[in-house]
Amino acid sequence: MRSHNGMRPQDIVILLKVIIYGEHPWQNKDLASELFLSPAEISLSLQRSAVAGLINPEKRRVHRQTLMEFIEYGLHVVFPVIPGGIVNGLPTAHSHPFIQQFIKSERAYVWPDAMGKVIGESILPLYDNVTHAAAKDDDLYKMLALIDVIRVGKTRELKIAIEELHRIIL
Numbered sequence: 001m002r003s004h005n006g007m008r009p010q011d012i013v014i015l016l017k018v019i020i021y022g023e024h025p026w027q028n029k030d031l032a033s034e035l036f037l038s039p040a041e042i043s044l045s046l047q048r049s050a051v052a053g054l055i056n057p058e059k060r061r062v063h064r065q066t067l068m069e070f071i072e073y074g075l076h077v078v079f080p081v082i083p084g085g086i087v088n089g090l091p092t093a094h095s096h097p098f099i100q101q102f103i104k105s106e107r108a109y110v111w112p113d114a115m116g117k118v119i120g121e122s123i124l125p126l127y128d129n130v131t132h133a134a135a136k137d138d139d140l141y142k143m144l145a146l147i148d149v150i151r152v153g154k155t156r157e158l159k160i161a162i163e164e165l166h167r168i169i170l
Contacts, residue, residue, distance in 0.1 A: 096145030
């Protein structure tokens, strides 16, 4: 097994997608296709996650509690984000339609996307093609928007996002 040189942002997205698959059989090529990543990136990510204790050694079952602890306590430190300029994009964080029922914000946050219909402060997604993956999977999109609340939110907002992710992941 390769050495562990630290987690990468796409590792979180891959683990969330494995959770979404649940008991349904899947292959690395399925993850690669649906997440717009290469099969090699999927394989390396699953290896990193196994070494980190986030997925079982067979790389089939996510250790949900451990992942949730990382999301709650480490994500905003390891993968921080500073909102950027105003751009067109796909709504995320507080601007995601699901999250708006819990958090009212004057600010709109978006993942930059030339085809996006919402104008807001740009938040760099966990990896470049995440907007394409989110457009194909509403559950993944909602979880990633909650992750972005953790990355940019304040204490009350973080609490709401963490509670909702607990409900989904655990």
